[in-house]
Amino acid sequence: MIHWPELDGPPELLKGHSLEEWPPARSVFHALQASAAVHGERTALTFLTSVGGDDSVTAVTYAELFENVGRSANLLRNLGVGRRDVVAYLLPAVPETHYLLWGAESAGVAMPINPLLQAEEIAALLNAANAKVLVAFGPTAGVDIWAKARTARTLAPSVHTLMRLGGGEAPYADVDFATALAAASPVVEFSAPDLDDAAAYFHTGGTTGAPKLAIHTHRNQLAAAYGGSVAIGANVMDVMLNGLPMFHVAATIFGSLSMFVAGGQVLIPSPLGFRDPSVIANFWRIAARHRVTLLGGVPTSFAAALSQEVGTADLSTLRASVCGAALTPPAVADAVERVTRRPLREVYGMTECGGVICVDPVWADRVRGSAGLPVPFCEVQARRMVAGRPGEIRCAPGEVGGLVVRGPQVTPGYLQEEHNQSLFTDDGWLVTGDLGHVEPNGRVFITGRSKDLIIRGGHNIDPAVIENCLRTHPAVSDAAAVGMPDAYAGEIPVAYATLKPGKSATAEELQDFAAANVVERPASPRWVRVVDSLPLTAVGKPYKPALRADAAQGALAESLSDLPIASVEVRDDTVGGLIAVVKVETEIHGRKLDGAAMRSAVTERLAAFTVRLEFSDS
Incomplete structure (x- = not known):
């Protein structure tokens, strides 16, 4: 056998x-x-x-x-x-x-x-x-x-x-x-x-x-x-x-x-x-x-x-x-x-x-x-x-x-x-x-994770550690942490936080708070974003695929910022993993661009990310 x-x-x-x-x-x-x-x-x-x-x-x-x-x-x-x-x-x-x-x-x-x-x-x-x-x-x-x-x-x-x-x-x-x-x-x-x-x-x-x-x-x-x-x-x-x-x-x-x-x-x-x-x-x-x-x-x-x-x-x-x-x-x-x-x-x-x-x-x-x-x-x-x-x-x-x-x-x-x-x-x-x-010959291919674990350079991070830490801040109502694609570490933790009514806190303050209080350094989030509300599931839990997609979209857009890109959209289909859909510019100031060359440049730039890449013509 x-x-x-x-x-x-x-x-x-x-x-x-x-x-x-x-x-x-x-x-x-x-x-x-x-x-x-x-x-x-x-x-x-x-x-x-x-x-x-x-x-x-x-x-x-x-x-x-x-x-x-x-x-x-x-x-x-x-x-x-x-x-x-x-x-x-x-x-x-x-x-x-x-x-x-x-x-x-x-x-x-x-x-x-x-x-x-x-x-x-x-x-x-x-x-x-x-x-x-x-x-x-x-x-x-x-x-x-x-x-x-x-x-x-x-x-x-x-x-x-x-x-x-x-x-x-x-x-x-x-x-x-x-x-x-x-x-x-x-x-x-x-x-x-x-x-x-x-x-x-x-x-x-x-x-x-x-x-x-x-x-x-x-x-x-x-x-x-x-x-x-x-x-x-x-x-x-x-x-x-x-x-x-x-x-x-x-x-x-x-x-x-x-x-x-x-x-x-x-x-x-x-x-x-x-x-x-x-x-x-x-x-x-x-x-x-x-x-x-x-x-x-x-x-x-x-x-x-x-x-x-x-x-x-x-x-x-x-x-x-x-x-x-x-x-x-x-x-x-x-x-x-x-x-x-x-x-x-x-x-x-x-x-x-x-x-x-x-x-x-x-x-x-x-x-x-x-x-x-x-x-x-x-x-x-x-x-x-x-x-x-x-x-x-x-x-x-x-x-x-x-x-x-x-x-x-x-x-x-x-x-x-x-x-x-x-x-x-x-x-x-x-x-x-x-x-x-x-595959029919028994080969296994991994496309994503159904669990929320964040893997930073091979180090397992439970997002609950970051979330529970942020929730102890007197101004934070709720928090959700996800992994953001990273060219070096595979993914790094980032967090989203909502504030209690009448309370205030800056993103930088919350990031410093997490860095000082999270149980170990690898779990310290790269950034914390203050949002009005978190996307929720039907039972009221944070809907993390949407947050992962949002974090990934920002990371990929930053990586492509010097290229003539019309748009970058990322979705997490929960089965196929993160999918980045990129539309490249074909014309700038009346000058035609080489679409194939642009696609090649984007593919090379994003090769270090474990994200599936697609191109859009519309």
Whole structure:
């Protein structure tokens, strides 16, 4: 039951296998153990502690990785962590984060947390998961992780241990990770978890004050990791550049575990990854010097890298670039392929599916605009929408509908039962919230989203965070936030606000208020517009397709402002996504213009936006 029809793949190792026989490990612990047994002296992790003319490198072999995962698991068991107990962490991307993450999954349940969240939001997640242990990066100049961890601990009674990992001295820490790790045995004598045991809880749904934790079982993570590994053709010669943050499912599963199960190498460019300006400035040199074969990233990281000269960097070892977390603008994909002379492969996934649903597989020709094919034993359908949700009727090939998925990487649900009511269809398929269509050969295409999530450079933002923040302003009556197309970040948050009778506030005042009070920086709206009223649905809720279209129209009109354009109109048809209809001028001051040339200029200018373009002659 492998869904790669009409292609030369998948590799022979999967042919004839059944779901029950695959993947070939019972837990993440067993998978790492198997890799250590086969690839013990090979490098599993390469960490660049600093980036510059002469990178400072720390290398970790598979034997060392597995030994330290075992020590970490024993360390946690010695602290009283049992199979269902939660170990949360606020950590940068360093090798020790891997020891802690996979060790926590072996001893109990890991919970990666975004260090950019405020202490109150961190505490809400700790309380929602009833976390026992919190591991945080120690005091460091210019970094407030430790201070937030200390505050969050006081707000989360279930946390009985605060552990320092890295950073400076922390007098309020109960345990020092490095000291405790060195003292722990590498031999795990307790029973390792099984396929359907919980491995991790991942925060999803954007930055929101209402905790929403997706459960990952070991089956989920292994299916996603092995599936991604097979689709990208991962092997022992691979070096994957992974600069994504270690609270993100893409960094941990596809960007790391997929390499580990194949015996490949993960290259971590710095503790801050792609958020480190020196990494972006040296992006191509890093790829060349460390003989990278797979460039992993999100559209914004690739766009930032493209602003740097390749120079004499030798990229001959590169075999593919892999991009996920958001749709890649065509202009970015084209530029990456021009620079690397290798295809850019899309990865479509979501936290609720281990981060991997589809991959544009390496053994097939790259199809521009396609999210790829479902990984092994995963199925994707497009279904006709009924009352805003995918119904029971499957769409015809090429017909746009609500995308649903089922397979071994699909979560059993959220930790909080109230969030599960709309997660699955009546017949058990997970509702992705995305719109798209499936071609006869199984290829999946994403055309839009039925949910309101704003994705800024791969970072999920719940619009409710911005809306609730603005509603606390004494002059604001109501607010609605939407994503506005952006050539760099894919989309950025903007907001519309109405005022209470007799109250006054300027747009600039409200924008400053949101910037100062929203829970984290990426959720700060680019602008706030004060309006007399919000467009409403029949039940009185803000009608966001109209607001998205309005915001997009302004962004596109600004981008085209120096071209002879008669008009730009944008509509959100809720199925096909945003559609921009452009009318170009054919005559200015009695001088005829080349209409074809104008259309070409508009197409080139808007190529960086994930908006469908049409031209109007009327």
